[in-house]
Amino acid sequence: MEKLRIYGGKPLKGTVSICGAKNAAICILPATLLIDGTCKIENLPDIIDVRRYISVLKELGLNITQNSPNEILVENKGIKTTSCSLELCPKMRASYYLVGALLGRYKSAEVPLPGGCNFGSRPIDQHIKGFEALGAQVSTTQGLIKATTKKLVGTSIYLDVVSVGATINMILASVLAEGTTIIENAAKEPHIVDLANFLNTMGANIKGAGTDTIKIVGVKSLPGNATYSIIPDQIEAGTFMVAAAATGGDVIIKNCIPKHVDSITAKLVEMGITVEELGDSIHVKCDKRPKKVNIKTMPYPGFPTDMHPQMATLLSIANGMSILTESVWDNRFQYVEELKKFGAQIRIEGRSAIIEGVKSLDGAPVVCSDLRAGAAMVIAGLASKGVTEISKIEYVDRGYENIEEKLRNLGAKIERVNED
Ligand code: EPU
Numbered sequence: 506m507e508k509l510r511i512y513g514g515k516p517l518k519g520t521v522s523i524c525g526a527k528n529a530a531i532c533i534l535p536a537t538l539l540i541d542g543t544c545k546i547e548n549l550p551d552i553i554d555v556r557r558y559i560s561v562l563k564e565l566g567l568n569i570t571q572n573s574p575n576e577i578l579v580e581n582k583g584i585k586t587t588s589c590s591l592e593l594c595p596k597m598r599a600s601y602y603l604v605g606a607l608l609g610r611y612k613s614a615e616v617p618l619p620g621g622c623n624f625g626s627r628p629i630d631q632h633i634k635g636f637e638a639l640g641a642q643v644s645t646t647q648g649l650i651k652a653t654t655k656k657l658v659g660t661s662i663y664l665d666v667v668s669v670g671a672t673i674n675m676i677l678a679s680v681l682a683e684g685t686t687i688i689e690n691a692a693k694e695p696h697i698v699d700l701a702n703f704l705n706t707m708g709a710n711i712k713g714a715g716t717d718t719i720k721i722v723g724v725k726s727l728p729g730n731a732t733y734s735i736i737p738d739q740i741e742a743g744t745f746m747v748a749a750a751a752t753g754g755d756v757i758i759k760n761c762i763p764k765h766v767d768s769i770t771a772k773l774v775e776m777g778i779t780v781e782e783l784g785d786s787i788h789v790k791c792d793k794r795p796k797k798v799n800i801k802t803m804p805y806p807g808f809p810t811d812m813h814p815q816m817a818t819l820l821s822i823a824n825g826m827s828i829l830t831e832s833v834w835d836n837r838f839q840y841v842e843e844l845k846k847f848g849a850q851i852r853i854e855g856r857s858a859i860i861e862g863v864k865s866l867d868g869a870p871v872v873c874s875d876l877r878a879g880a881a882m883v884i885a886g887l888a889s890k891g892v893t894e895i896s897k898i899e900y901v902d903r904g905y906e907n908i909e910e911k912l913r914n915l916g917a918k919i920e921r922v923n924e925d
Contacts, residue, residue, distance in 0.1 A: 509895040509909060511886035512918035513868050517754035519915045523742045523761045524550040524906045525575065525735035529696035531599040532673045533703045533735060534558040537567060537579040538606040539680055540707050542729035547576050549735060553903045557597050564590050565607075581729070588615040601629060601670060604650050605677030608641055613653045618645065631671035635662045639678055639686065659684030659723055667692050667804045672719070673700060680709045682723040691719045694805040695765045699736045706731045739765035740811045741905060742787065744880050746770075747815045748912075749789040750778045751822065751888040756915060758787045768808040772798055772816070776823060797825030797862060802833050814840040814881035821849035822888060823862040830857040839874035840881045846871055847885045847893075868893040873900040883908065887917055896924065 525548035534555070537544060549555055551574040559577065563569055566584035569577050587607045594600040594617040607614035619627070629650075633643045639662075641654040659682045664671055672692040677700075679686035691697070693715050701714030707729045710722040742761040749756035750773055763770070763782040770780045770787070776795035781788040797820065802810040810833035820827040821844060831837045841851050841858060846869035850861040868891035873879030879901035886893030895901075898921075901908060909919045 506896070506924040507898060507921050508924055509883065509886070509898050509901075510920050510922050511868070511883070511893045511895070513886050513889040513891060513893055515887070515916055515918060516752045517749050517756050517887065517912070517915040517917060520757040520759055521745050521911050521915055522759045523737040523745070524548070526550070526696055526699065526738040527552060527554060527740070527904045528669070528694070529699040529735050530555050531558055531597070532602050532677070532696065532700045533733070534562060535602040535606040536677060536700060536704060537562065537581060538565070538584065538603075539610045539677065539704070539727050540579070540581050540729035541726045543578060543580045544707060544729040545572075545576065545578050545732040547732060547734040549575050549577060550738065550906045551575055552906050553899070554597060554599070558599070561590050561594060561597075561600070561603070584611065587611050587613045589617060591617055594619070598627075601632060601650065602673060602677060604632070604636070604652055605674035608636060608652045608654060609657065609678040609681050612655070612657075615649055615651050618648050618650060629670070631664050631666060631668045632674045635664075635671055635675040636678055638662050639682055641678075657682035659686040659721070661687045661689065664688065664690040669694050669697065669804075672697055676700060676704070676711065676714075676719065676721060679721045679723065680704055680711070680727065681725070684723055686721040686723070688719040688721070689717065691717050692804055693717060695736055695739060695762070703733045706733050737761045740809065740877075742766050743769040743809070743812045744815050744884070744905070746773060746780070746787060746789045747812070747819050748884045748887055750776070750791040750795060751819045751884050753791050754915070755790045756788070757783070758789065760785060761787060763787050768806060769812055772800055772808065776819075794864075795819060795823045797823045797827040799828045801830040804833065810834055810837060811877050813837055814878045815884055817841070817851070817858055817860060818844060818849075818881045818884045818888065820860040821847070821851065821862060821885070822864070822866060823860075825862055827860045827862065828857050829860060832856065840878035843871040843874070843878070843882060844885060847889050849885075865890060867891050870894045871896070873897040876900045876904045880905065883912075887912070887919075
């Protein structure tokens with residue numbers, strides 16, 4: 506087991522380049538099952554979740570050539586099975602996209618129930634409601650989701666909650682269905698637009714992605730034979746923006762889409778931090794103690810829940826009391842006990858963290874409880890005086906490519922060491 510050791514207290518300075526979006530990659534990869542031909546995918550993030558997904562797709566029978574760490578060529582000449590690996594799937598939250606893709610193309614799917622981060626109950630009732638509305642029979646027993654159908658027929662689906670996963674699964678299942686599918690109350694995240702753009706590039710007919718009504722006109726096949734480049738990761742960009750601010754740094758975040766981080770920019774500016782958009786880069790500079798601010802997480806374009814723990818770290822050293830309210834997940838507060846070990850003053854009231862800013866944090870031994878909590882620990886370590894050791898960094902490796910190398914290039918003193 507490895508851990509990260511950080512000698513904190515150094516302002517981050519320089520330029521960092523953002524990689525492809527994790528949450529786009531992990532729905533575009535299963536979408537390749539829908540293609541009847543080949544496709545090249547560029548700007549894939551080189552992270553554990555992506556590597557696991559590629560292994561599962563290979564096991565199902567796709568030919569995948571890794572041209573470089575960030576580029577693959579996928580050839581779908583038909584698959585061997587529609588039953589997915591019991592070994593790798595439960596470790597991936599996004600394995601449920603295999604249900605939509607396999608059902609959409611091969612009319613049958615057997616997929617272990619998803620694993621991944623742990624922050625409260627993670628129901629999939631809206632996914633199942635959507636598959637059934639399209640004409641599938643679905644059961645969840647013995648840790649497996651099983652779905653079968655003779656054919657899928659387009660229909661109107663109104664999602665009871667704005668769900669990223671259910672919206673994506675509906676798109677995957679309906680691209681090759683007979684007739685037209687309308688998803689209402691759809692999620693609007695940039696990776697949903699990216700999935701729709703990918704599928705349209707491969708031959709699909711999807712309109713309205715990025716709005717709350719998405720229309721999918723079923724096509725007979727997706728010929729593929731095209732190249733697609735994944736959008737930059739807005740959460741990685743946001744994480745570096747917050748890390749720059751928390752260390753009193755001066756950082757240019759390259760290769761991102763500033764529009765996708767508008768809600769983060771707005772909060773940093775409200776805190777008195779300088780944020781400038783420079784084409785496809787963002788410049789973040791912080792030379793005084795940030796001001797307190799209140800934040801509520803919301804589906805896109807609201808403030809992302811996946812930036813909640815990182816932002817809590819910054820608010821821990823802001824001047825005054827901030828209230829950070831979580832409205833997407835039941836329990837995203839596991840980071841709180843760890844952040845307190847740095848000297849942060851936080852208490853939980855219902856779905857809110859009440860954060861009384863302190864002047865500075867002190868390094869501590871801490872543990873990651875999930876991916877974004879892990880990112881929050883890294884930021885706290887960078888912003889703290891003294892040494893921080895972070896265990897269970899495999900959570901961080903699930904979603905951040907070369908994090909310590911990128912931070913070292915910004916002047917951080919950070920190393921990966923063996924637990925023992
Ligand atoms: N929900 C339901 N029923 C469903 C599906 C969702 O009630 O059938 C509820 C959830 O309990 C939650 C809310 O709807 O309260 C939103 O859940 P959503 O389905 O949007 O989340 P997800 O698709 O499971 C993705 C990301 C998460 C990110 C959320 C919200 C992936 C693999 N995961 O999860 O990302 O927090 O959207 O933006 O794409 C991360 O990257 O760190 C991460 C956890």
